[in-house]
Amino acid sequence: MASRYQTAFKLYPYEKVAAQDNKHVVRHPVVIVGGGPIGMTLALDLCQRGTPVLVLDDHDGVGLGSRAICFARRTLEIADRLGFGDVLRGKGVRWDVGKVFYGADKVFEFNLSPEAGYKAPAFINLQQPFFEKFAVEQIRKEQAAGAPIEIRGCNEVVSVEDKGDFVRLRVDTPDGPYELEADWLIACDGARSPVREMLGLSFEGRVFEDNFLIADVKMKADFPPERWFWFEPSFEGAGQSALLHKQPDDIWRIDFQLGWDIDRKVELEPAKIRARVDAMLGPNAQYELEWTSIYTFQCRRMEKFCHGPVLFAGDSAHQVSPFGARGANSGVQDADNLAWKLDLVVKGLAPQSLLDSYGEEREHGADENILNSTRATDFLTPKSDMSKIFRNAVLNLAGKYGFARTMVNSGRLSVPCVYDGLSLNADDEFGGPHISRVGASCPDAPHGEGYLLDLLKGDFTLLAINAEAPTSLEVDGIAANIIMIDRPHDALAARYLGDQKSAIYLIRPDQHICARWPAYDAAKVIAALNHACGRH
Amino acid sequence: MRELNLEPNIADPDGFYDELIAAHSTLSKQESDAFNARLVLILANHIGDRAVLAAALEAAK
Structure with a gap:
């Protein structure tokens, strides 16, 4: 072997x-x-x-x-x-903030956790x-x-x-x-x-003609734990884009976009990599190369x-x-x-x-994911002169105007997938919040001394908020866990009730929402649970 | 008079951007320039308001 x-x-x-x-x-x-x-x-x-x-x-x-x-x-x-x-x-390493640079200038920054009330950070x-x-x-x-x-x-x-x-x-x-x-x-x-x-x-798809160099370096540095992304970086040899990101144990991820026609062996020579990293971090930076790699990718x-x-x-x-x-x-x-x-x-x-x-x-x-990552890649690596003109126009305007920031795409960071309109979904019978619609994964929220998701342990769950519900539920060999909440935390009420007074949610073992109603109806709950298990 | 809106106003900015770039994908540089000119004129007519158009001309400088 x-x-x-x-x-x-x-x-x-x-x-x-x-x-x-x-x-x-x-x-x-x-x-x-x-x-x-x-x-x-x-x-x-x-x-x-x-x-x-x-x-x-x-x-x-x-x-x-x-x-x-x-x-x-x-x-x-x-x-x-x-x-x-x-x-x-x-x-x-927890992080919430990303900064986007164009050349030497910071264009804007974003915060991935604008709302409190989640146990998990946006990213580690x-x-x-x-x-x-x-x-x-x-x-x-x-x-x-x-x-x-x-x-x-x-x-x-x-x-x-x-x-x-x-x-x-x-x-x-x-x-x-x-x-x-x-x-x-x-x-x-x-x-x-x-x-x-x-x-x-x-395994069909699209190959992107670009090479990215990863250099994970070990150094003591006082950069904050943020995602820093440069379009057309001003430091020498960085290529079309660069990324700096903190990992545990004083390791920093650095990425350089090298283009398509390169000699991988030459680019991976430590002296060559060090020259690039020196240009980015300054000539006095003390670091060791921990791991290096060149990758291309496909969608x-x-x-x-x-x-x-x-x-x-x-x-x-x-x-x-x-x-x-x-x-x-x-x-x-x-x-x-x-x-x-x-x-x-x-x-x-x-x-x-x-x-x-x-x-x-x-x-x-x-x-x-393919759609989002393809769009990000097209923004990072414009495929024509006109595409590059628009890309740079967006970056140029983004420093001044909010609308252009929404078009800057250095990667649309992973958010939970919502199974909108797919087969296992059942009733969405009240005008509850969009964030907790049928097909979404349950948004977390503070509850008691902890968080709501702490209670969703991998069984079907019936969540009753300000609503009557039975104390136990079993449907043909599949038991559902019951959670009753009478005085929801403000964030929980905002995420699950909106302007409604009460709610019943049926939640799958993977914490995605099967169905929701304003009040408990046994026949509907049983039908939705059977439907979510493919039992008809 | 309405003010020029420079805050996010397109529901699906990534989708719009994608469509904009795709509209150019088969055009030569010269054709793209002409396409952009037509697009600016069409959008300007839709906006109509002279003060807003003047503010947009200023913002793009």
Whole structure:
């Protein structure tokens, strides 16, 4: 087995298991291929629900290099539900403010958290290996408490055979190959997805002709923890744009947009990188190069994420430009969306067709991300002279006029996906606030000593605000948690009642809103819950 | 007289910007310049108010 990369943390060293004796082929309900942030988030969610899950990863730990660094509020809320939100926030660098420069001048700044009353900040910056490490540590805690999960390191899937209602896998290990079967195979194996390749599935999209140099540098600096973005930076060698962003442990992410015709080898020479960084930070800056990389990117997705017993999640299913932090954050939303549905299907509580809604909802999410990241990229790299004239006109006016600021696009930063108008939604029967409309993920709000989302722990939930509701609810084997709130905090009332007096919300296990009404109606609630589970 | 509005006033600025750039995508530089001139005249006529137009000419300087 060839190692594709060095590992930052060795978290699941190879161990031979009995199944490798090749005497009998073991069938697993769920096998996840790829132990990255998406695979591990999904595995954690499933095992907490009691659905047995096996994770196969072709390495023995987390790859070196910071890669994804910006984790959005929605990701932190999902991690909170799964038990590792605190540790992410504890290690990560919180940021809310972004500044945009054009040449040497600051054009404007924006604040991503203008409103208080959310437990999670708009964003934290954290190197991807830490995200993966903390997810695995949480999995180990669940495992110690008896959750049905196993991670097999240095287990490389080398063939996948779709048998219609299950898949057969051939897995290579340091002790040779073995076979296993899975009722459901979830491919979380990244943008170059070997599973996708082995099944011969296409991955069409648009390639952007540009190269970006990442230099993560270690230095003591007193820049604030803000996202600083330059269009046409004034410092030498920075190219068309540059970015400076703080990570934990005195690491700073610097990005330079180099253009298309470059010699990667030359550009990656440390002396050349240092010359660029010196020009940006000043000749006296003291720093070490921690990690460097040149990347190009594509915006593309699989036509369908669901292929019989094989489902795709994260970069294996969709890829976007990094501007907007929509890669890992959208993949975590894939995991959040898939886990409860797969759990209900495996337990026989919902029909397999429920998984079609995973495809529908997350393909919609991918389209939204691709649209936003394509637009950002077109703004960063104008494709014609006229496009550049308009771009620079916008930047020029943005220093003076508010309207032009709304057109400056250095990346539309990841916000939670709303499943507007999609199949699982039910009634939206009162004129409640737009932010909590059916299909949206529940906005957080202060409640009691803590926050509302602390109470939404992964079951269906009936939220009654100033309204009568039963003390328990179970619909054909699926129980809903009941939350009654009589004196909502102002922010909670603003986000869930608006100018209404009372509300009943039915909320899915992934905290998205199924339906809402002004008052409790048992028949409607039961119908909406069944509808959200694909049971008709 | 109405004042020139320089605050955000387009519901979907990214979508508008995209459409504007796309309108130029198949044009030569000369054609684009002519397109822009026509566009300015059409928008100016829609605004109509002479004082607003004068303020816009000033703001664009």
